[in-house]
Amino acid sequence: MSDNNHSPNEYHQWYYNTEVWLDVRYLGVPCYKSVSDMWNYQEILQELRPSLIVEFGTRFGGSALFFSVTGRAINPDLKVLSVDIGHEDVDARVYQDPAIYLQTSSSTDPAVALRIQSMRAHAPGPVFFILDSDHRKEHVLAEMELLRSVVMSGDYLVVEDGNINGNPVLPGWGEGPSEAIRAYQERYPDDYHVDTEREAKFGFTFSPGGFLIKR
């Protein structure tokens, strides 16, 4: 008989510490995520029906491919903008995807905000944003500051990897996304509603406190 006493927290520790997430693949392309977070994103996309998805942090492009294929099943006109300081490791299938636009720059470069504004103008509708680049507090806070000029009411923002620095994984990592979210909320308490119900749905998430809806 199986032992049913394991908590979501224990599963979270197992999932993270075994590094199985480094071997999660979407259509064969590495995608560094919790698979239950990905399912949650799919459900958010179905409800939001975005015209644009903006991702900071491309890596191999598995997540960009996931967002493009899933998002276009919901809205065939969807575009995906994925920003990274380097795109050397991106899989060929990502380059072949007609809806994915790669921008090679820091996610905090002001040109990123201009690009988003321009894409929004050509494809009006809600936007799903996801931050998964440099996880240090100051960088994530700077990304959230940059997005202030482009987010609109009803847009969805996921700030990933707030689970590090002991929430509950990688204690001692240093200040990261969770601390950035808290600092942002102190500066701008009215900007976002925290979607705690969505976050809690599958028991654990790599992004505690990071499911945000623009008011």
Ligand SMILES: C[S@@+](CC[C@H](N)C(=O)[O-])C[C@H]1O[C@@H](n2cnc3c(N)ncnc32)[C@H](O)[C@@H]1O
């Ligand atoms: C965790 S990986 C992204 C994983 C990808 N989103 C996925 O789910 O498979 C983080 C990426 O952030 C990029 N990165 C680091 N600093 C950055 C910055 N300042 N601006 C944009 N991207 C950055 C790295 O090059 C790396 O590819």
